[in-house]
Structures are given as structure tokens and as C-alpha cells.
Amino acid sequence: MRLTRSLIPTLKETPAEAQIASHRLMLRAGLVRQTAAGIYAWLPAGLRVLRNIGQVVREEQDAIGCQEVLMPTLQPADLWRQSGRYDAYGPEMLRVKDRHERDLLYGPTNEEMITDLLRQSVKSYRELPQMLYHIQWKFRDEVRPRFGVMRGREFLMKDAYSFDLDYAGAVLSYRRMMLAYMRTFQRLGVKAIPMVADTGPIGGDLSHEFIILAPTGESGVFFDAGFEEIDWLAADFDASKPEDLERFFTQMTSLYAATDEKHDAAAWAKVPADRRREGRGIEVGHIFYFGRKYSEPMGLTVAGPDGAQIIPEMGSYGIGVSRLVGAVIEASHDEAGIIWPDSIAPFRAAILNLKQGDATTGAICETLYAKLGANALYDDRDERAGVKFNDADLMGHPWQIVVGPRGAANGKVELKRRAGGERVELSVEDALARVLGA
Structure with missing residues (x-):
């Protein structure tokens, strides 16, 4: 592309509304322009970065057998009433009515819709497990959108969902996705550390946040240097083999990692001093097992080998694609500007x-x-x-x-x-x- 024919409106001065480095540099480098509070138009160079990140995410999802779909941004409110979340979700949900006075919402996430699609399509245990994903725009009406694309109201997200016959199968799907995430972030040129996250009323330990290290991150993090030393792309973990997934997960969980909210001083003291790392980080992904939280109230069942109905076990797996653009810049810039990793740069x-x-x-x-x-x-x-x-x-x-x-x-x-x-x-x-x- 010739710069004289391009829409890349760089700025010499820092816009007054930019509070953090990524917001400042995305505006100055002509990647985005704000159209409303927390809502951004992606200009040609910014869109190229967004697509490059999406392509890496897509390739790693495909590599583990996760199938791509595309669900609509507008969802019927009735699906959310079936799950019990329509009234409980809160003011972050943008609720609208069509000309026939039917209640709709601009999707903040897709658990209900994907469960309904499986409810319509899958009838037998032979059709499970299933893993499905899409890369789609979401909307959450943040009370105080700030920090540019890091905490906007409209954002691009990869959300994936797994459906398994039992808990053991759900664990394999979870571990398979976790391995895909580690490979994805390495390909994007960033260091991401998985941190055990709260699972709420479901309990257990199958929930992890993925934190990119950045000096301006909102969370303090403590982790074993082993996470930085592993080459996830070269490691001989076969995502199709349960024994490899077990070995992978054992290696992951043997290394200490925690945000400041969940930091365990006693466990930290057991990590050799030369392997302790501290810093700050930005959440860019979250994976979560939630069992039958949606499949049961929404009536998703499949016939088992004996004809009895089985309620599938589910998990969800998110990566903030547009948030990653800001997070990468936060982790990789200097006083002169952005330093893009080769894999996602708008131009090589x-x-x-x-x-x-x-x-x-x-x-x-x-x-x-x-x-x-x-x-x-x-x-x-x-x-x-x-x-x-x-x-x-x-x-x-x-x-x-x-x-x-x-x-x-x-x-x-x-x-x-x-x-x-x-x-x-x-x-x-x-x-x-x-x-x-x-």
C-alpha cells in the first residue's frame, strides 16, 4: 500500500482522552477512531491487525478440531429467559424491541444461543463430543468505558463452547483448549500466564484466566519462570491423545501462578528464589467449565447407549481479539511508538x-x-x-x-x-x- 493513497491518519500530539499507552498509540498511529463512548471504528491498518490476530486464533482452534460457526449479534430474549439470565444479567445487557414488540438483546456472550443450536441439531450420544467457536462482535454497556479498546462497550471476541457426555470428557475438552491457548499466545508473540480463576457456585478448579505481562497491567501477578521457558509450539503434546493432555495439564499446574488477589505466600515461598517472577498483567482470555448450568434448564439432552436421556456437560472459552490489540501494544512499545510482533503487524x-x-x-x-x-x-x-x-x-x-x-x-x-x-x-x-x- 502506498502511504499517499492510504487512510492512515497519524497524529503528532497525544489526544487528551487517551489515558494509557495503547489508547494513545492506537489513536496516534491511525488504527482506530472513536465514534461513541466505548465504541471504535477500525481504520485500514487497525483492521489488518485485528484480522491477523483473528487468523492465528482461528488456526489454533481448527487445529484441535473446534468447528467455526457464526452466530448473530442479536439474540431472542426468550433464550435467556429459559436459562434464567435475562433478568439477572444486569444493565450491561443492551435490550431492544423489534417492530413487533418482540424482546431482543445485543449479545454479550453466546452460551444460550449455542445451547439452543445444539438442542436443535444433536440427538444421540454418538454425535458428542462437539466443540464450536466463532469470532463475533459483542456488546456490554459498561458504566464507565475507558482505556480505548481495553475496556470498550463493543468488542470482538472469540468464544468457543464444548459439549461432552460426562465430566471426564469435559475435562479433556478443557485441557485441549488450554493447550490451544498457550500455542495461540506464543504465536501472537506475547507471554501469557494461565492463572487459576474463581469458578463461583460450580466449584472445582476448572477455570483459568490468561494474563499477558505488561507494566501497565491492572493485576499484579506472581509466577514460576517455567512458564516463560516452555516452547509450546515445539512441545510434543498431541491434543488428540488423553495421555498427552494429562501430561500437559500436570506440567501446567505444577508451576506456581497467581494474581495478587489469589496469591499464596506459603506456596510462593516454595518456589526457588531464582525462578520467582513478579509483574503486572492484562487479562486477554478466560476458559471455564460450568457443567449443566445451561444444558439442563434449556432442555438439551441426547439419547444414551441404553436410550436414557443424557444432559451434556459444557464449557466456554473466550479470547478478547480486539482487547488483544491493546494488550499487545501495552506489552510491546517504547517512547517512539508501537513495536509489533511479526505475526500480527499490519505491514511487515x-x-x-x-x-x-x-x-x-x-x-x-x-x-x-x-x-x-x-x-x-x-x-x-x-x-x-x-x-x-x-x-x-x-x-x-x-x-x-x-x-x-x-x-x-x-x-x-x-x-x-x-x-x-x-x-x-x-x-x-x-x-x-x-x-x-x-
Whole structure:
């Protein structure tokens, strides 16, 4: 994409309403614009990041056999009355009526709707287990929306749901999803620590929050360094094998991790001193087993082997896709701007032409642009070099290919790595190989 033809409205000054780094940088880098309190329009570069995150999430869900569906944003109130949540949910739910005076709601979550879909579609124990997910917009009418997309009213979420015949099957689904989450966050280039979360009246220990480490996080966290050392993508855990899932979960739960609200000083003291890590973090995911909380009141049953009706056991699994954009920036930025992980950056590289109108620099830039295609943002503006450098750092492209007249005369360009700031002079071919092969 050529910057002269792009809608990427960068800002030099920090907007007054931006209270945290991610909100400030998302506005300044031209990723989003607020349209109402807690509601944002995603501009082209921001939408590219959102889609890149969604694609990584989607691929890891598919890898464990979770099937993608797409449920509507508007839901019939009657489904929520069947579960007992319609009146209990509170003012965060946006309730509306259609022209026929039927009660509807803008979905804050989808337990009722997915249970109804299974109720209509699944009749026999042979059709279970099932795992289904979608990536869809949600709405919760926060009383005080703040911090940009970190705590907005409208947000993009991956929510998945599992249906199993018994508790043992539900545990396997839970562990399978937990493994998928660890792989997802590693692919997104962030460190995520699973923390045991409250399960409420259901009890047990099958609820975990996933916390991304960030200095500006809202929660204090304590964890064993082992979480940072494990390569979840290379680990030999096969999500289709119960014994591997057992081994994975045992390894996970053997490492101490807790938020400040659930911190156990005595257990923390048993962690070797050189392995203790403390910091702050942002919740970006939550997985939860809730048994028959929805399947029973909504009448979801399947015929068992003997013909008797079985009420399936359920779990739900959420990842805040739009929240992750803000969380990644909180965890990965400096004073100059965003530092995108390669996997989710809107553009892999920025091409900076330092002498617009010069035939030699222009020819090299056009060659780079043709080879990189959609991977590159070509800054072809008639602007000073300093403006181009500042905007490239602000927008956080993993690579900057700097084409100046002195180097261009010798067929050379300067390649800068945004993370770390290393610079090296290379031939055009070598620079392309570095950018495309990293």
C-alpha cells in the first residue's frame, strides 16, 4: 500500500482522552477512531491487525478440531429467559424491541444461543463430543468505558463452547483448549500466564484466566519462570491423545501462578528464589467449565447407549481479539511508538524513500514494493526524512527499509529492525530475503 493513497491518519500530539499507552498509540498511529463512548471504528491498518490476530486464533482452534460457526449479534430474549439470565444479567445487557414488540438483546456472550443450536441439531450420544467457536462482535454497556479498546462497550471476541457426555470428557475438552491457548499466545508473540480463576457456585478448579505481562497491567501477578521457558509450539503434546493432555495439564499446574488477589505466600515461598517472577498483567482470555448450568434448564439432552436421556456437560472459552490489540501494544512499545510482533503487524515492512522524485531511489523503492506487495507500506510522501522515520517508528512496522540517494547509488539500502533498533546496510536482494524470511 502506498502511504499517499492510504487512510492512515497519524497524529503528532497525544489526544487528551487517551489515558494509557495503547489508547494513545492506537489513536496516534491511525488504527482506530472513536465514534461513541466505548465504541471504535477500525481504520485500514487497525483492521489488518485485528484480522491477523483473528487468523492465528482461528488456526489454533481448527487445529484441535473446534468447528467455526457464526452466530448473530442479536439474540431472542426468550433464550435467556429459559436459562434464567435475562433478568439477572444486569444493565450491561443492551435490550431492544423489534417492530413487533418482540424482546431482543445485543449479545454479550453466546452460551444460550449455542445451547439452543445444539438442542436443535444433536440427538444421540454418538454425535458428542462437539466443540464450536466463532469470532463475533459483542456488546456490554459498561458504566464507565475507558482505556480505548481495553475496556470498550463493543468488542470482538472469540468464544468457543464444548459439549461432552460426562465430566471426564469435559475435562479433556478443557485441557485441549488450554493447550490451544498457550500455542495461540506464543504465536501472537506475547507471554501469557494461565492463572487459576474463581469458578463461583460450580466449584472445582476448572477455570483459568490468561494474563499477558505488561507494566501497565491492572493485576499484579506472581509466577514460576517455567512458564516463560516452555516452547509450546515445539512441545510434543498431541491434543488428540488423553495421555498427552494429562501430561500437559500436570506440567501446567505444577508451576506456581497467581494474581495478587489469589496469591499464596506459603506456596510462593516454595518456589526457588531464582525462578520467582513478579509483574503486572492484562487479562486477554478466560476458559471455564460450568457443567449443566445451561444444558439442563434449556432442555438439551441426547439419547444414551441404553436410550436414557443424557444432559451434556459444557464449557466456554473466550479470547478478547480486539482487547488483544491493546494488550499487545501495552506489552510491546517504547517512547517512539508501537513495536509489533511479526505475526500480527499490519505491514511487515515500511519502505522509506528519503528523496522523493529521485530516479535512482524511486526505482529501488518500486522494486522493493513490487516484491513485497501487501507485506509493505511504501512511504512515498513528499516529506522530510525525520517525519518518515518518526511515523515508521510510531506505526511499529517490524522492518524499515530506508532508501537514500547515497546508498542507492551503490545499489544498497539500510534495513532497520524496529525491535532492538539494529541497522545494517544490504543489497536490495539481501534486504528482501531478510524481511521475507524472518
